[in-house]
Amino acid sequence: MRLVLPNPGLDLRIPSYEDLERMEKEEAGDRPKWDNKAQYILTCVGFCIGIGNVWRFPYLCQSHGGGAFLIPYLILLVLEGMPLLLLEFAIGQRLRKGSVGVWRAINPYLTGIGIASMLVSLLIGLYYNTLIAWIMWYLFNSFQSPLPWTQCPLNDNGTGYVSECQRSSTVDYYFYRVTLNSTTSIADSGGIHWPIVVCLLAAWTVIGICYIRGISTSGKAVYVTAILPYIVLGIFLIRGLTLKGSLSGIKFLFTPDVDELMNPTTWLDAGAQVFYAFSLAWGGLISFSSYNPVHNNCMQDAVILSAITGLTSIYAATVTYTIIGFRATEKYDNCISDNIMTLSNAFDLPEDGITTSNYEAAFNHLNSSYPNIVPGLDIKTCDMQKLLSEGVEGTGLAFIVFTEAITKMPGSPIWSVLFFVMLLCLGLSTLFGNIEGVVVPLKDLNILPKKWPQEALTGVTCVVAFIICLLFAQNSGIYWVTLFDTFAGSVPLLTIGLFEMIAVVYIYGIDRFNEDLEFMIGHKPSIFWQVTWRFISPLIVLVILVFYLVTQAQKELTYLVWDPNSVKFPSMASVAYPPWINAVIFILAGIPSLAVPGYALSRLKRIRTCQKTSAK
Amino acid sequence: MLEKILILLCLSSALAEQPCKPDASDGYKVRLSIKTALGDEAYVWNENEMFLFRATLAFAMRSHLNGQEFDVSNIIVCDETPRVTFWFVVTSPLNTSGLVDKGVVEEAIRMSRNRINSAFLLTDKTLEFIGITPTLTAPVNPDTPPWLIVFGVVMGAVGAGIIVVLVSPLVLKKRKKNEETDEDEEETGVKAVENGSTREGVYNMSFSDDERLTQM
Numbered sequence: 140m141r142l143v144l145p146n147p148g149l150d151l152r153i154p155s156y157e158d159l160e161r162m163e164k165e166e167a168g169d170r171p172k173w174d175n176k177a178q179y180i181l182t183c184v185g186f187c188i189g190i191g192n193v194w195r196f197p198y199l200c201q202s203h204g205g206g207a208f209l210i211p212y213l214i215l216l217v218l219e220g221m222p223l224l225l226l227e228f229a230i231g232q233r234l235r236k237g238s239v240g241v242w243r244a245i246n247p248y249l250t251g252i253g254i255a256s257m258l259v260s261l262l263i264g265l266y267y268n269t270l271i272a273w274i275m276w277y278l279f280n281s282f283q284s285p286l287p288w289t290q291c292p293l294n295d296n297g298t299g300y301v302s303e304c305q306r307s308s309t310v311d312y313y314f315y316r317v318t319l320n321s322t323t324s325i326a327d328s329g330g331i332h333w334p335i336v337v338c339l340l341a342a343w344t345v346i347g348i349c350y351i352r353g354i355s356t357s358g359k360a361v362y363v364t365a366i367l368p369y370i371v372l373g374i375f376l377i378r379g380l381t382l383k384g385s386l387s388g389i390k391f392l393f394t395p396d397v398d399e400l401m402n403p404t405t406w407l408d409a410g411a412q413v414f415y416a417f418s419l420a421w422g423g424l425i426s427f428s429s430y431n432p433v434h435n436n437c438m439q440d441a442v443i444l445s446a447i448t449g450l451t452s453i454y455a456a457t458v459t460y461t462i463i464g465f466r467a468t469e470k471y472d473n474c475i476s477d478n479i480m481t482l483s484n485a486f487d488l489p490e491d492g493i494t495t496s497n498y499e500a501a502f503n504h505l506n507s508s509y510p511n512i513v514p515g516l517d518i519k520t521c522d523m524q525k526l527l528s529e530g531v532e533g534t535g536l537a538f539i540v541f542t543e544a545i546t547k548m549p550g551s552p553i554w555s556v557l558f559f560v561m562l563l564c565l566g567l568s569t570l571f572g573n574i575e576g577v578v579v580p581l582k583d584l585n586i587l588p589k590k591w592p593q594e595a596l597t598g599v600t601c602v603v604a605f606i607i608c609l610l611f612a613q614n615s616g617i618y619w620v621t622l623f624d625t626f627a628g629s630v631p632l633l634t635i636g637l638f639e640m641i642a643v644v645y646i647y648g649i650d651r652f653n654e655d656l657e658f659m660i661g662h663k664p665s666i667f668w669q670v671t672w673r674f675i676s677p678l679i680v681l682v683i684l685v686f687y688l689v690t691q692a693q694k695e696l697t698y699l700v701w702d703p704n705s706v707k708f709p710s711m712a713s714v715a716y717p718p719w720i721n722a723v724i725f726i727l728a729g730i731p732s733l734a735v736p737g738y739a740l741s742r743l744k745r746i747r748t749c750q751k752t753s754a755k
Numbered sequence: 756m757l758e759k760i761l762i763l764l765c766l767s768s769a770l771a772e773q774p775c776k777p778d779a780s781d782g783y784k785v786r787l788s789i790k791t792a793l794g795d796e797a798y799v800w801n802e803n804e805m806f807l808f809r810a811t812l813a814f815a816m817r818s819h820l821n822g823q824e825f826d827v828s829n830i831i832v833c834d835e836t837p838r839v840t841f842w843f844v845v846t847s848p849l850n851t852s853g854l855v856d857k858g859v860v861e862e863a864i865r866m867s868r869n870r871i872n873s874a875f876l877l878t879d880k881t882l883e884f885i886g887i888t889p890t891l892t893a894p895v896n897p898d899t900p901p902w903l904i905v906f907g908v909v910m911g912a913v914g915a916g917i918i919v920v921l922v923s924p925l926v927l928k929k930r931k932k933n934e935e936t937d938e939d940e941e942e943t944g945v946k947a948v949e950n951g952s953t954r955e956g957v958y959n960m961s962f963s964d965d966e967r968l969t970q971m
Binding site for chain 1: 839902
């Protein structure tokens with residue numbers, strides 16, 4: 140049972156307990172430190188709680204059986220998330236290195252795990268900051284009344300509104316045309332859209348200034364970026380509950396459908412969501428915990444962080460669905476009123492002849508009495524369930540559904556500013572962990588010289604990243620963001636997580652790891668941790684990975700485009716990817732995943748050739 | 756003889772009524788949605804309101820065709836429904852049996868649309884002239900886009916922050932250099948993250964991080 144692969148020279152590569160005690164006493168070394176425990180906890184909370192908690196978890200919760208989804212989510216939080224979290228915290232705190240340093244210290248062949256973490260953090264950071272740029276654009280545009288997404292522009296001869304806007308809606312038009320100017324396919328670049336370039340510049344400079352001295356500046360910024368979202372969510376909760384229809388939204392969210400628990404995709408989605416929510420395998424958490432004092436109680440931290448993440452997800456979901464319920468009720472009421480108006484106009488009935496309460500009866504009566512007139516009228520079917528379930532995840536939630544709901548609230552600019560400031564803070568705090576996971580490995584790998592001051596490292600990283608991000612400033616940018624989101628942030632993270640667990644448990648040695656924890660926090664981890672680290676968590680991650688690969692391989696690669704000329708407009712059209720996209724997908728998903736075995740093999744070859752030349 | 760006079764009278768009265776009928780070629784249908792617009796403060800539509808409408812329309816015709824003295828009697832209304840819709844036609848003051856052209860009526864209404872709406876406390880959407888599309892208000896477009904102002908503020912703050920961060924260690928170093936000439940002791944005023952803060956005392960390099968790394 141205690142399978143440990145041979146790992147010679149481990150003791151030479153890692154600091155011994157005496158070294159750690161001495162380093163603690165002398166406070167030697169130029170390694171950064173947290174000012175206080177609160178800063179560390181807030182940074183980790185900010186890292187874990189990101190935009191996905193607002194726009195991914197509520198959708199999953201509602202579509203996989205509402206309240207019943209909390210059962211697999213919380214179970215997997217405890218069985219998969221918490222053990223991996225403690226693993227990353229403990230290994231960082233023990234070996235006192237960033238992600239590359241830690242894996243290199245465990246075994247030089249495993250440096251690939253660190254490299255993979257760095258690549259994944261880089262790719263995710265690129266598209267994540269583009270989302271921040273879009274959020275900033277909306278934030279900057281919220282300081283006016285009326286909000287710019289409430290109005291359609293007039294067409295050329297001033298007789299009507301622009302047809303694209305007329306057929307879809309003002310918020311759709313504002314997002315896809317004014318903000319992004321999207322083309323109809325990923326292959327069609329369409330040139331650079333300069334408002335997005337400007338916002339990308341703003342986004343990267345804000346990140347740069349916040350992280351310019353590493354955690355000593357970002358640790359201060361995090362007091363605002365980690366706490367403000369909770370306050371804003373609270374304000375929105377109170378405001379949301381006073382709006383009409385909010386309770387129908389909450390009911391829709393939490394209505395349990397226990398049958399969904401039998402569906403394996405529910406458990407898979409819950410597992411994947413837990414994995415991504417904890418920002419595991421990005422390398423940032425290892426880095427952050429390596430700045431802790433040696434005897435910091437990381438087990439307590441892991442449990443606290445898991446609890447906070449779980450509760451925040453539920454809290455954010457509740458707030459989101461009060462607003463969605465309000466919007467759906469508004470649209471439903473408008474739909475019914477429009478139908479009543481159409482009927483009254485067609486049959487010249489007095490205005491309050493048909494009310495919302497007798498609408499059904501009146502409609503049926505008219506339909507039976509005048510069967511040849513009524514179908515010719517433009518009577519829309521008003522379906523509350525459909526309205527509650529439309530466009531409620533991802534960018535559609537934030538930029539279309541929420542912006543529309545905000546325009547219907549009195550005092551819209553204030554709510555819009557609050558909402559986008561909250562999203563901005565959520566995104567920025569996640570990006571701090573992200574950029575930590577990129578800059579520290581770059582330093583450890585000697586790609587950036589160690590002698591450079593932290594300011595130069597941050598500056599260079601941000602400038603290079605900004606230039607690469609111009610890819611997303613093209614008119615086809617949104618399709619690239621979706622591509623990155625789907626492929627860079629899924630399979631590689633799962634593979635890295637799996638390798639991490641195997642490396643610590645079977646190569647570093649679970650016995651040695653237990654002793655380390657006993658040295659650091661004073662007692663050995665309980666049987667729960669032993670079982671989860673050795674069997675349950677790796678098994679869960681492996682199952683999710685395999686199922687994900689299988690389903691992806693079976694699906695045809697399609698994506699949604701905004702095409703005013705398509706038949707299904709204003710719904711997005713599903714289009715196949717061009718063939719060269721497979722190369723891009725390989726770069727995004729394949730290279731980070733293969734970095735682990737790839738690096739090991741290349742090192743093996745180098746050592747063999749070294750041995751051969753020295754033997755000669 | 757008497758029958759002939761009666762028949763003539765009937766015919767002439769019938770002819771006089773003919774100008775206003777539903778789908779008249781020179782008439783317009785009007786639809787009012789008073790309850791939608793005013794809710795609880797809605798007024799009841801009655802003869803007096805109709806009189807006001809005819810008077811307002813006469814005013815609109817007068818304003819548009821300067822010189823022609825339109826009167827309430829020139830606006831003929833018919834086919835009123837409980838929905839509050841009705842048709843109207845406009846007769847010319849110079850020739851009571853002739854109707855004013857549809858196009859002219861439309862222009863007159865467009866010109867005074869705001870005044871007509873205000874007379875009834877309604878808007879373009881709740882006082883509809885079927886066939887006359889309201890002129891759309893162009894969206895508000897300020898001269899300097901407000902987002903540029905906010906962007907400028909944010910970038911200014913960030914720029915100031917960068918300058919402060921980059922300049923402050925240089926200022927501190929200068930101050931330290933001045934103090935160094937007085938004292939031997941070196942303060943570590945800068946934060947630990949910056950490159951290589953050396954301190955007094957023996958630091959055993961054999962335990963430095965570099966040596967722990969096995970060379971790749």
